[in-house]
Amino acid sequence: MGVDLLNVKGLQELDQNAPVVMVNLMRFRERSLDGDGSGWDAYLRYSALTVPMIKARGGTLLWTGDAKAVALGLEAGNTWDYLALVYYPSVAAFIDMMTSADYETRCDPHRTNGCAEHVIIATREAYSKFRVA
Template sequence: MLNIAGLERLDPQAPVVMLNLMRFHARSRDGDGSGWDAYLRYSAVTVPMIKARGGTLLWTGEAKAVALGPQAGNDWDFVALVHYPTVAAFLDMMTSEAYEREADPHRVNGCAEHVIIATNEAYSKLKVSSQRDS
């Protein structure tokens, strides 16, 4: 469930990187392939939505092992870092009718658990260009 109250406490015009942690169902809940297959359908729909709001997919990768900290409950399958130019852009996408109708069903079918953590930059070697830079 989207934590709108928590996101509304953030500066709506501040840039944000969303850390996505995902654990997939073995089989998609709609019976159409694996949880990973459903996630790929979700990504095909959401990446254009992210880009339309000035965001960009920074990095994705397979989660391999917990290196430090409790292992229980931290057996994630996949990780993604997604930059949005503003918190408001993320909220706009996540609350849009198109997201709810076209994307979220694939996410629900594919993910047994999906946690998104809003982060703000303290340090980065990455230069994320905004639409103003383009």
Template sequence: MAVNMLNIEGLEELDQHAPVVMLNLMRFNERSRDGDGSGWDAYLRYSAITVPMIKGRGGTLLWTGEAKAIALGPHQGNEWDFVALVYYPSVAAFLDMMTSQAYETEADPHRRNACAEHVIIATKEAYSKFRTS
């Protein structure tokens, strides 16, 4: 994500050491902006680069899937193609990845080519059936 779009101020207000799950909402371009396949193809190139970056910071993909239909709420502005839940052990780990030179030069161009729109929402766990404590 281009650093100018990253809400660093808002993220810095969060507990930097607390785990965070990032809810990613994506709408793909029909064609990749660089002309190399579809938006989905560009997203796969982005994922191939970012998944090792996420894992290298102690994070993991929890779930990904196609957004199929609006079940409740306004349709306008909510036409998403894909959803991903990504766990990071801390907000600081997410910020470290997103502001790294490697992300900016190697990964983000593919994301920009792939996505007509990409929103990431930082979440704090209220309940999880997977909690072990």
């Protein structure tokens, strides 16, 4: 799992200037692949490096939290450990971060070491009680 899984083609079909909220679904490894603590520990290292990169591009974390239970639908394949909603002012800002050499060399190894699975879903706002921008 790495940035090679980034769906650049699909992202490029979106309006590059439109704001986007990325829904992150994560399932952690019991032990980090590099042997340095748990999968959660590796994810915390990833976050410490990535959040400043998000903010430098005008983005922000909107919400993070533990996934507790599948409330509706099939449980198989839908159990996650952690979720994060991350706002970017544009799809282009997200692509810029994810394809940067800094992200690929400094951040992504921690994500890969910590996450057994990490799915990111690009969303377009249909309704929001909150206005980010």
